[in-house]
Amino acid sequence: MTTLKKTDVIQELNRLYAEEIEAALRYFHLLHAVRGLDLLLVGPKLKEAHRETIEHAEVIARKIRTLGGVPMLRVSLELDATPVDGRQALELALTVEEAALEAYQDCLRRVEGDVGLEDFIRQQIAVESEHVAELKQLLLD
Amino acid sequence: MPGAGAGYNVRVDANRPSSTAPVTWKEFDQNVISHSAAHHLMAIDDLIGTLGYARVSDIARRLGITRGSVSISLQPLKKAGLVTQDENRHLRLSEAGRSLVGSIKTKRLLLRRLLAEVLGVGGAQAEIDACKIEHLVSNETAHRVLALLRFLDEDPERAERLLADWRLAGASCRHAPETCPSCASECLASLVESPPTAPKRKTP
Numbered sequence: 001m002t003t004l005k006k007t008d009v010i011q012e013l014n015r016l017y018a019e020e021i022e023a024a025l026r027y028f029h030l031l032h033a034v035r036g037l038d039l040l041l042v043g044p045k046l047k048e049a050h051r052e053t054i055e056h057a058e059v060i061a062r063k064i065r066t067l068g069g070v071p072m073l074r075v076s077l078e079l080d081a082t083p084v085d086g087r088q089a090l091e092l093a094l095t096v097e098e099a100a101l102e103a104y105q106d107c108l109r110r111v112e113g114d115v116g117l118e119d120f121i122r123q124q125i126a127v128e129s130e131h132v133a134e135l136k137q138l139l140l141d
Numbered sequence: 142m143p144g145a146g147a148g149y150n151v152r153v154d155a156n157r158p159s160s161t162a163p164v165t166w167k168e169f170d171q172n173v174i175s176h177s178a179a180h181h182l183m184a185i186d187d188l189i190g191t192l193g194y195a196r197v198s199d200i201a202r203r204l205g206i207t208r209g210s211v212s213i214s215l216q217p218l219k220k221a222g223l224v225t226q227d228e229n230r231h232l233r234l235s236e237a238g239r240s241l242v243g244s245i246k247t248k249r250l251l252l253r254r255l256l257a258e259v260l261g262v263g264g265a266q267a268e269i270d271a272c273k274i275e276h277l278v279s280n281e282t283a284h285r286v287l288a289l290l291r292f293l294d295e296d297p298e299r300a301e302r303l304l305a306d307w308r309l310a311g312a313s314c315r316h317a318p319e320t321c322p323s324c325a326s327e328c329l330a331s332l333v334e335s336p337p338t339a340p341k342r343k344t345p
Contacts, residue, residue, distance in 0.1 A: 019207045026209065076206055095216065099197065099208040102230075106198045106208075 004111060010069040012107050013060050016124075019103045020057035022075045023096045024050055029079040030089050038086030045138075049093060049131070053100075056124065063120065087139070094135040101128035174218075179245055179276035180204060181214050182223060185232050186242045195232045249275035251286045259293065261308060 004012075027050035034042055061071045084092070108121045174182070184203045188195035197215070201208045215232070218224040223238035234242060249271045256267035293300035316331060318324035 019209055022207045022209050074205070076210065092213070095212045096209050099212040102198060103208045
């Protein structure tokens, strides 16, 4: 660790862990909030996003454990019973993905000097950027 | 969205029944902004005041929540025209947003003074309670609180006499509803107390 203390790195990873778990919950809820035929269109995308966010959370949790920590989860979430159409679901998904992308970009600046972690964060930035681009394409008129 | 002078407290419902009592609880839902939204707006205002800018990540750190939550929470505020975001993703308050923040901050100040200086609530508790209701009280109530504070500020000696009298009276509750001018069949002071909270479950 050249620039950051181990506890600081764990704190940064915990923030990303919370982002991913919260995103997974949002995708799960969104999947069940989409009504009608739109579900056929966006359902698979939301399921895939849910699965991927859980996978990302798992990777982050493993990194925290490797550093000798225990993942800490602090999310505050209230998801109401409002039905959404396919477009609204994708717009929300885009907001979530953009937030995740920013979270990783922000984290990269903070973990500068930790080569291993930098690599991991860069990979995540690439993945999230792809998701954002894909969702933007789907939302084109 | 009403104009700055029209008050941001409650959306006016044209179909609202004339009797207010049965629908009072619904007013809570009709409040223009939630507690969370109020904190987002004030965080933006504070960050711009201290850093000169406010980004989603700064708000997330300030409020101790995820960026995802902040982004989602900001959407209705942007739609309502209270918050804008520039090409560098820096957030700004619109004129309406600034006006709303000013109103909330003023109400917090008035409520904190009412609770601490007039009612004698402890400083920390007064701050917490003022924070809980700052965005919920009507402009009418805020104006009446201001009028009371102005009345007290006008003549500090008179204020001191009045407050000393009522603090003395307030301290003399004998928990005897039959002789109390404020209580009916039960002692209101006893009813205010909620049951003790259950111990928090220890997380594994």
